[in-house]
Amino acid sequence: MAPCLAESWKESADGLTYEFKLREGLRFHNGDPFTAEDVKFSFHRYRGTAAKLLHERVKAVEIVDPHRVRFVLHAPWPDFLVFYATPATGAAWVVPKKYIEKVGEEGFKKQIQKLMHERVMHAPIFEPATLHGVGSRVEEPAVGLNPLLYFAAPYEDMRLKKP
Secondary structure (H helix, E strand, O other): OOOOOEEEEEEOOOOOEEEEEEOOOOEOOOOOEOOHHHHHHHHHHOOOOOHHHHHHHEEEEEEEEOOEEEEEEOOOOOOHHHHHOOOOOOOOOOOOHHHHHHHHHHHHHHHHHHHHHHHHHOOOOOOOOOEOOOEOOOOOOOOOOOHHHHHOOOOHHHOOEOO
16 A cells, blocks of 8 residues: 555554545645545445445544544454555545535536536547556557457546645
């Protein structure tokens, strides 16, 4: 596991607490800063396949400061990071709290659909592109790789970025 939105994390000796130090200076696509409040909001908003398990095992999500968030578990759970901090469940996808509160869930959903339509549906799906170590062209991916994975990274203007 490598740092991304969290530049570091630590687990308490008793295995009940995980604290994440968030990367500072990042902003969402709409200009809102990325904060611990967004992480807490996104965790409680998560409704994916592992939601029931995660919400049952996490006792509290505490905001230590704007760039530090702490997860307190009911009991030690060695798989917490697997379920929360990897793409396995999507539970750690962070959304901008203030933006969602402003436009609502339906407004956010429509904006995502609009962006997906503009960015994916109108983009050439099999654009001849060299992908280092994957294959000579998108049409010829290396064995065992799904070509759809190439589109998992958002376009540059949709990524969290430092100003």
